Amino acid sequence: MEGQRREPTRIMVGVNESTINGYPNASISSKGAFEWTVEKIIRSNTRDFKLLFLHVQVPDEDGFDDMDSIYASPDDFKSMKHRDKIRGIHLLEYFVNRCNEIGVACEAWIKKGDPKEVICHEVRRVQPDLLLVGSRGLGPFQRVFVGTVSEFCVKHAECPVITIKRRAHETPQDPVDD
């Protein structure tokens, strides 16, 4: 009906950083999944969709992975936390800017924890119409060691899920990357 617009379709998109190029670069699978959705699902119908970008940061076990020394003052911890937040924001900025270029409404936020658990938790909380996850398309042998977020989400997320594998020519030398 004219004048009475239906609610947009809300698509939650899990995005992560590139393991090859590091922050603020997004992984090949995140970028690929996003661009595919714009081209194949949203198309010219930009007003009818809203994208919800979720970036989950994995806490390091010891918190020292990037530091030269294991001796650290309380201030070091504070600045580390701050640095992580900034990195995550720069990653999300890429997607938010692309949405602005295309003219699609979006929101973006960061959470800490185990990506697969956090994504499913956020699906319950935010109730998107659809969850979009990029997949590295790993074989069974690689999967044993890496675990795949997409497989878990297809089973456990309480909404429909699109899984988008990388295209063959985009797969990096080590398929476990990105």
Added chain:
Amino acid sequence: MEGQRREPTRIMVGVNESTINGYPNASISSKGAFEWTVEKIIRSNTRDFKLLFLHVQVPDEDGFDDMDSIYASPDDFKSMKHRDKIRGIHLLEYFVNRCNEIGVACEAWIKKGDPKEVICHEVRRVQPDLLLVGSRGLGPFQRVFVGTVSEFCVKHAECPVITIKRRAHETPQDPVDD
């Protein structure tokens, strides 16, 4: 660009018969997956999508499941084959009619074999942009005995895959059904 329309997004939809109500009724998960796609993905943008309905018929091990007698003449086999075809066509008719009502272009066809293998084979042959599979959302215990087509397709289909679980209130008493 005006006057130069982009190719529509081609969505292959795997549909099967209801195990509760039998042919020509479609399963709850097939209908649910289809209606969800119309409402959430296609929306008002009907000209930009084309739906490709694939129904895979599983051959009976002995070919006699629905017959009163195991004695059959060659003509019986012919009429059985013919009957199966008719049933499949009536199932597909439901989806084709819905597409006509909505104004979305579509194609529909029937294949025989193991649904998960045939769907992945047809994806390679037809190269849709997206494969849509309904899922019964079975737990790990039920999965062991039934196997799930959707899980196999997410891993093996050479295109992005949407998995759509039934909504809780649509799940039949025996979740292995439909």
